[in-house]
Amino acid sequence: MIKRLFIGLFIFFILSVTTAIFAQATCPADVILAIARAGSACLNLESDQACYGNPPVDALSFANESLFAQPGDRVIAENLQALHTSLDDGFGFASMRVQFDLPARSERHVTILLFGSASINNHVPPRARIAITSIATLNIRNQPRADADILAQVGIRGGLVADARTNDTQWLRVTIAGTGNSPDVIGWVDVNSISTTENLASLTVADGDTVFLHPFQSMTIATASDDARCAGTPESGVLIQSPNLDTPVHFSVNGVGLSLAGTVFIQGDNAEHMSVLDGELLVDSQYVPAGARWNQGAVEGFDRAELAPLPINNLPVRFVLPQPLDAAEIAAAEADYIARNTPPTPTPAATAVDNVCRYFVRRPVDLRAGPGESFEIVNSLSADRRVVPILSVRDANGAVWYQLQGSNWILASAVEQTGICDEIPTSPASSAPPPRTNHLSLETCESSNGPIRAGQTVTIDFVPPAFMTLADAVNATQFDPGRIMVENQRLRVRVSQPERIANERYVRVWSATWIAEAGTYRISGDRLDYEVLCDITVPVS
Structure with a gap:
């Protein structure tokens, strides 16, 4: 009986040792193969995509809802709200390419690798x-207010x-994609x-104080640590790499603001360990150079032996650990960073005399359709805007008015001048006729060149809903050529070529020309079930 027990224990010991030796022999190869399979499965990953690399x-x-079924x-x-890899x-291995705050059209992205026992929540x-x-020249402002600064402008029929939107739906937030190093313009219309x-x-x-974020620009990370399967294999964690060392990307992890220009390896239940493998990292305002790690607030040298097995060859930008x-x-690297990012003290220079002629307004001011307070307000300017006067006229009350490029009129006392300017041509008010042409949008019932006056050549147009395909846009006039009517007079309609806007949609503009006469008119435009109309009065000249 004792002999049998001894033989059984001996066999169990031999099998246990053999299993352990076999596991040690296959462990590095299995993990290395898993990393290679993940790289192959997620090859040519596009921006704003996540990929299932290895189970x-x-x-x-x-x-x-579960979004992944198999590798690739x-x-x-x-x-994606949550991504989890397991041992x-x-x-387990997953990859992502995301935008963060990089320009949308820059063709650059941030790469995130998740492996071992790790989780990310978006x-x-x-x-x-x-x-x-x-439907008119569109001002994109930095706040949802009519007096906010203008960031950019989009022409009529721009997509x-x-x-x-704001709570009252009076303002919409839009983005104009930046290119190269130019940031996206995010504003309100x-x-x-x-x-x-x-x-x-x-x-x-949203409102003007709502921070605009891209997917995963605010996230939570949690990983295991000290869990390498065997020597030569990586511990669990998350690798994040920016596209280069010159342009930092900004994001937050577990509520901590990060600015990364390079590659960082993040570990811990609360992302409390961040090792900088390349470039540099700011954790809030704390500087961490390559070769160091942020360890719960302290900056110290990292353990290179622990980091050497990391799958850095799966990253798009190669570097040497x-x-x-x-x-x-570390102190010397921080001092160098501060020196590089501290603006030099400017050297006082002789004041140059600027003789360039400039006209501008110091305060918000209204623009009018003619030289006098009796003319309608047709536009307005914010403070410090440049203007170009082309004609000076004195009204019946003795006030001087400037006609600007674009035909609008501004009170001369609202305009200031710097530099040396030529004298503005003057003319009696009676010789300052209204513009010869005008434009009327049937969507807004507003004219773009001041009030419509008798004798003006007026372009009237409307824009039906966008067409879903180019073929629909091209064939639109065959189904219904559309109509523009001034009272009972049908005008000859012209239709523009299809113009592509967002989301693969196309628009065409229906327009006609009308010589305005004094009187009150109902002007309408229609095509299929789309109909717009305006009631206008043309005063006697």
Whole structure:
């Protein structure tokens, strides 16, 4: 009996040792193969996509739906709420390419690799978006207010995409994509200056203080640590790499603001360990150079031996893992960073005399259709805007008015001058006729060149809802050529060529020309079930 027990224990010991030796022999190869498979499965990953690299990986949408089924599956990153990799029965590996605050058209992205036992939660839910079209020159302002600074302008019939609205739906938030190193322009447009066929109520409510974030620009990370399967294999964690060392990207992890120009490896239940493998990192305002790690608020040299097995070859930008820094080297790197980012004290220079002629307004001012207070207000200017006077006229009360490029009129006392300017030509008020041409939009019933006057050649137009395909736009006039009527007079209609706007849609403009006469008119435009009309009065000249 004792002999049998001894033989059984001996066999169990031999099997245990053999199993351990076999596991040690296969461990590095299995993990290295898993990393290579993940790289192959996620090859040529596009921006704003997440990819299932190697099992096991779980991905959940904001509707708590599972998004991944097998390696190689890809989803839009915006739809992803949570991503989790595991060491259960494999070496989980997932990849992402996201935008953060990089310009949308820069063709650059941030790469995120998630492996081992790690989780990421996205705190930026997907936003509804709708296509809008400008029906006049569109001012994009930095706040949803009519007196806010103008960031950019879009011409008439320009296509934009709105992704948020104010609570009263009077202002829409839009983005103009930047290119190269130019940032995206994010601002607000007046809803009365746009047209759309989509439901504005579907947009998220925001205000001027709402921070605009891209997917995963605010996230939570949690990982295991000290869990390498065997020597030569990486511990669990998350690698994040910016596109280069010159342009930092900004995001937050577990509520901590980060600015990264390079590559960082993040570990811990609360992302409390951040090792900088290349470039530099700001954790809030704390500087961490390559060769160091941020460890719960302290900056210290990292452990190169622990980091050497990381799958850095799966990243798009290659680099050599640096040697760890000591305290003196970290202090020297921080001093260099401060010196590089401290503006030099300007050297006083002789004041140059600027003789260039400039006209501008110091305060907000109204523009009128003619030289006098009796003319209608047709536009307004914000403070410090440049103007170009082309004619000076004195009204019946003795006040001087300037006609500006674009035909609008401004009170001369509101205009200031710098530099040396030529004298502005003067003319009696009676010899300052209204503009010969004008434009009337049937969507807004507003004229673009002051009030419509008798004798003006007026271009009247309307823009039906966008066409879903180019073929629909091209064939539109065959189904219904459209009509523009002034009372019972049918005008000859012209139709523009199809113009592409957002979301692969196309618009065409129906227009006609009318010689205005004094009187009151109902002007209408229609095509199929789209109809617009305006009631206008043309005063006697």
